[in-house]
Amino acid sequence: xxxxxxxxxxxxxxxxxxxxxxxxxxxxxxxxxxxxxxxxxxxxxxxxxxxxxxxxxxxxxxxxxxxxxxxxxxxxxxxxxxxxxxxxxxxxxxxxxxxxxxxxxxxxxxxxxxxxxxxxxxxxxxxxxxxxxxxxxxxxxxxxxxxxxxxxxxxxxxxxxxxxxxxxxxxxxxxxxxxxxxxxxxxxxxxxxxxxxxxxxxxxxxxxxxxxxxxxxxxxxxxxxxxxxxxxxxxxxxxxxxxxxxxxx
Amino acid sequence: xxxxxxxxxxxxxxxxxxxxxxxxxxxxxxxxxxxxxxxxxxxxxxxxxxxxxxxxxxxxxxxxxxxxxxxxxxxxxxxxxxxxxxxxxxxxxxxxxxxxxxxxxxxxxxxxxxxxxxxxxxxxxxxxxxxxxxxxxxxxxxxxxxxxxxxxxxxxxxxxxxxxxxxxxxxxxxxxxxxxxxxxxxxxxxxxxxxxxxxxxxxxxxxxxxxxxxxxxxxxxxxxxxxxxxxxxxxxxxxxxxxxxxxxxxxxxxxxxxxxxxxxxxxxxxxxxxxxxxxxxxxxx
Amino acid sequence: xxxxxxxxxxxxxxxxxxxxxxxxxxxxxxxxxxxxxxxxxxxxxxxxxxxxxxxxxxxxxxxxxxxxxxxxxxxxxxxxxxxxxxxxxxxxxxxxxxxxxxxxxxxxxxxxxxxxxxxxxxxxxxxxxxxxxxxxxxxxxxxxxxxxxxxxxxxxxxxxxxxxxxxxxxxxxxxxxxxxxxxxxxxxxxxxxxxxxxxxxxxxxxxxxxxxxxxxxxxxxxxxxxxxxxxxxxxxxxxxxxxxxxxxxxxxxxxxxxxxxxxxxxxxxxxxxxxxxxxxxxxxxxxx
Numbered sequence: 001x002x003x004x005x006x007x008x009x010x011x012x013x014x015x016x017x018x019x020x021x022x023x024x025x026x027x028x029x030x031x032x033x034x035x036x037x038x039x040x041x042x043x044x045x046x047x048x049x050x051x052x053x054x055x056x057x058x059x060x061x062x063x064x065x066x067x068x069x070x071x072x073x074x075x076x077x078x079x080x081x082x083x084x085x086x087x088x089x090x091x092x093x094x095x096x097x098x099x100x101x102x103x104x105x106x107x108x109x110x111x112x113x114x115x116x117x118x119x120x121x122x123x124x125x126x127x128x129x130x131x132x133x134x135x136x137x138x139x140x141x142x143x144x145x146x147x148x149x150x151x152x153x154x155x156x157x158x159x160x161x162x163x164x165x166x167x168x169x170x171x172x173x174x175x176x177x178x179x180x181x182x183x184x185x186x187x188x189x190x191x192x193x194x195x196x197x198x199x200x201x202x203x204x205x206x207x208x209x210x211x212x213x214x215x216x217x218x219x220x221x222x223x224x225x226x227x228x229x230x231x232x233x234x235x236x237x238x239x240x241x242x243x244x245x246x247x248x249x
Numbered sequence: 250x251x252x253x254x255x256x257x258x259x260x261x262x263x264x265x266x267x268x269x270x271x272x273x274x275x276x277x278x279x280x281x282x283x284x285x286x287x288x289x290x291x292x293x294x295x296x297x298x299x300x301x302x303x304x305x306x307x308x309x310x311x312x313x314x315x316x317x318x319x320x321x322x323x324x325x326x327x328x329x330x331x332x333x334x335x336x337x338x339x340x341x342x343x344x345x346x347x348x349x350x351x352x353x354x355x356x357x358x359x360x361x362x363x364x365x366x367x368x369x370x371x372x373x374x375x376x377x378x379x380x381x382x383x384x385x386x387x388x389x390x391x392x393x394x395x396x397x398x399x400x401x402x403x404x405x406x407x408x409x410x411x412x413x414x415x416x417x418x419x420x421x422x423x424x425x426x427x428x429x430x431x432x433x434x435x436x437x438x439x440x441x442x443x444x445x446x447x448x449x450x451x452x453x454x455x456x457x458x459x460x461x462x463x464x465x466x467x468x469x470x471x472x473x474x475x476x477x478x479x480x481x482x483x484x485x486x487x488x489x490x491x492x493x494x495x496x497x498x499x500x501x502x503x504x505x506x507x508x509x510x511x512x513x514x515x516x517x518x519x520x521x522x523x524x525x526x527x528x529x530x531x532x533x534x
Numbered sequence: 535x536x537x538x539x540x541x542x543x544x545x546x547x548x549x550x551x552x553x554x555x556x557x558x559x560x561x562x563x564x565x566x567x568x569x570x571x572x573x574x575x576x577x578x579x580x581x582x583x584x585x586x587x588x589x590x591x592x593x594x595x596x597x598x599x600x601x602x603x604x605x606x607x608x609x610x611x612x613x614x615x616x617x618x619x620x621x622x623x624x625x626x627x628x629x630x631x632x633x634x635x636x637x638x639x640x641x642x643x644x645x646x647x648x649x650x651x652x653x654x655x656x657x658x659x660x661x662x663x664x665x666x667x668x669x670x671x672x673x674x675x676x677x678x679x680x681x682x683x684x685x686x687x688x689x690x691x692x693x694x695x696x697x698x699x700x701x702x703x704x705x706x707x708x709x710x711x712x713x714x715x716x717x718x719x720x721x722x723x724x725x726x727x728x729x730x731x732x733x734x735x736x737x738x739x740x741x742x743x744x745x746x747x748x749x750x751x752x753x754x755x756x757x758x759x760x761x762x763x764x765x766x767x768x769x770x771x772x773x774x775x776x777x778x779x780x781x782x783x784x785x786x787x788x789x790x791x792x793x794x795x796x797x798x799x800x801x802x803x804x805x806x807x808x809x810x811x812x813x814x815x816x817x818x819x820x821x822x
């Protein structure tokens with residue numbers, strides 16, 4: 001498979017404190033790369049560097065490079081980059097507007113004016129996020145009033161509306177019950193066909209359920225990266241084994 | 250003597266004291282309002298509001314004072330609101346969090362407590378004399394707007410920062426630029442807070458006397474204001490003049506003037522208070 | 535690409551406004567400093583602050599503000615004695631005892647109280663309180679520091695009540711629960727736990743209230759009698775720093791020594807109130 005994202009010798013710092021240490025890895029097209037590891041191991045920092053959300057943090061600095069299809073992302077316009085690499089946060093963050101407007105928000109700002117086309121984009125995005133049937137009769141009601149699981153799928157639909165190439169999931173199910181989690185995972189597996197996905201999760205089982213490959217981070221270092229099956233059956237590294245069998249973390 | 254009140258009894262006494270103290274704080278205010286309404290009501294008429302003063306202000310109406318105040322206040326708010334809101338956006342959304350920014354924020358918070366008469370001095374020195382606007386609507390409005398700037402900036406910053414940071418992140422993560430995020434997500438949600446703050450500011454500067462004392466207000470002007478560079482009569486200053494400087498002033502005209510000023514100021518405050526309660530109730534997040 | 539350009543222009547306008555606002559902030563300080571220091575250099579800081587006589591129109595004129603400072607302090611002290619205990623007790627009532635509906639109404643009234651223009655309060659004080667003080671105490675004039683203190687006390691209350699109330703309500707409920715669990719009555723809890731935890735905020739509230747009183751101009755001008763002499767008791771007429779500026783600025787020769795002396799007073803007022811606010815701000819931040 002083709003390499004979609006290539007990370008080369010990436011180090012990240014907050015106020016000079018190093019959180020990622022000389023990290024190199026690749027993300028292949030149309031795979032789900034799960035990143036596991038205990039908290040404070042640099043998973044979220046890594047994710048937020050991939051779409052340059054960390055640019056907004058004045059205490060952040062980095063060394064090394066990241067390439068998206070051979071383009072260095074640090075040479076790209078960050079806004080353009082974020083339309084190619086979408087991001088889903090740990091807590092669902094619906095904007096305080098209607099369900100329809102939440103989806104239409106970004107396309108509208110980015111220049112889609114035609115109402116009919118917009119309707120299509122909204123419907124298709126909601127369908128792809130497995131939410132259309134639940135909300136098609138109340139598109140104009142407030143997104144804040146939805147349940148947590150629905151909100152998270154709305155946020156997925158919102159990302160799909162800008163037609164990204166890569167989607168970053170930052171512990172997307174940490175606030176959800178098992179049924180809602182299953183629905184989000186189902187949506188993720190469906191999305192894999194069209195998009196490349198990087199999933200950060202605290203839930204080792206989730207990684208084993210959905211990950212094509214899995215990477216294990218510890219204290220800002222990449223300990224191991226392999227096909228999910230291989231890693232869970234025959235981890236090469238002792239620390240990895242301890243972590244996935246629940247001996248620490 | 251060595252005795253101790255039982256906890257129950259001391260609680261009862263304490264509660265009674267708190268209630269009494271609340272009454273002592275509230276009743277005088279209501280009394281002031283009642284006194285003014287009772288004594289000023291008889292003077293209030295269409296004529297009083299729409300005619301010029303006569304007989305050395307001992308008769309006739311207060312039209313020029315009302316118009317003067319409206320002119321000064323509307324100019325002031327037109328200057329201070331946009332500048333203040335932009336400054337708040339700059340400080341809250343764009344400024345880097347460094348020592349200089351922190352000093353500026355601190356200075357702005359503290360300037361809100363500087364006495365209004367000191368702003369009057371500043372206005373006199375800068376706008377009336379240095380810039381040569383003379384004693385005029387413009388100089389008074391600029392003085393009031395400088396005085397109100399720290400207040401507007403502080404309330405607007407409060408409204409902006411009450412919009413959750415996560416909304417901004419969600420918007421940025423969709424490839425929306427910083428300004429578009431502010432315009433479409435942050436500002437609409439901060440607007441109720443900014444507007445109630447603005448109404449309270451209008452109310453406050455309408456009643457201010459000291460800053461316009463030497464920058465805009467005139468004892469008596471026989472005609473209505475024609476340009477920005479005219480001296481004008483102003484309601485609060487007029488009240489000060491007729492209650493202290495003019496002998497044998499009919500009481501009901503003074504009270505009537507006070508009543509008009511009070512109605513103007515309190516009605517705006519009331520609108521702001523009610524609007525705030527309403528927006529808090531319908532707030533979506 | 536057109537919208538990109540508009541975005542760019544708007545962002546630049548925002549930066550410009552930020553800078554304008556900041557420039558004026560600096561300008562106020564710089565301007566007062568310049569005018570005030572020019573006067574101090576000519577007249578002497580010591581003579582100015584500790585000079586007993588404020589006779590701007592005698593020959594030679596003397597510009598000692600000591601009596602004015604005493605006047606301001608006396609009125610402020612009186613106002614604080616009235617406003618602080620009542621203000622805090624009222625804040626306690628609103629925050630801890632009043633049911634929700636009454637709390638909203640009381641808070642609104644307090645806010646309206648803050649909105650009444652000082653010239654209106656001064657006028658009402660002048661026609662009601664001043665004659666009352668004169669006849670009850672049987673003194674030659676009711677225009678005294680005492681009357682000023684009462685009027686200003688009520689002007690300080692809204693600030694003290696609303697900021698203290700905020701501080702009291704922001705005490706975490708776990709603190710109270712802990713005290714209740716130990717068998718304390720509600721009042722014991724309020725007195726020993728809530729008041730103590732809210733203290734930094736209450737101190738800030740008191741300081742901001744006092745700051746407002748020191749800077750208050752029109753009401754004191756109308757009820758304190760404006761006698762520029764060192765008062766012997768609170769029942770004497772006094773003149774404050776603010777009232778002096780308001781009363782005399784209109785009559786001075788622009789740019790003359792008297793004019794600059796008033797700017798000197800302005801600088802003193804600016805410094806005092808800025809310091810008070812600064813300290814209050816420290817307390818407010820400590821609370822968080």
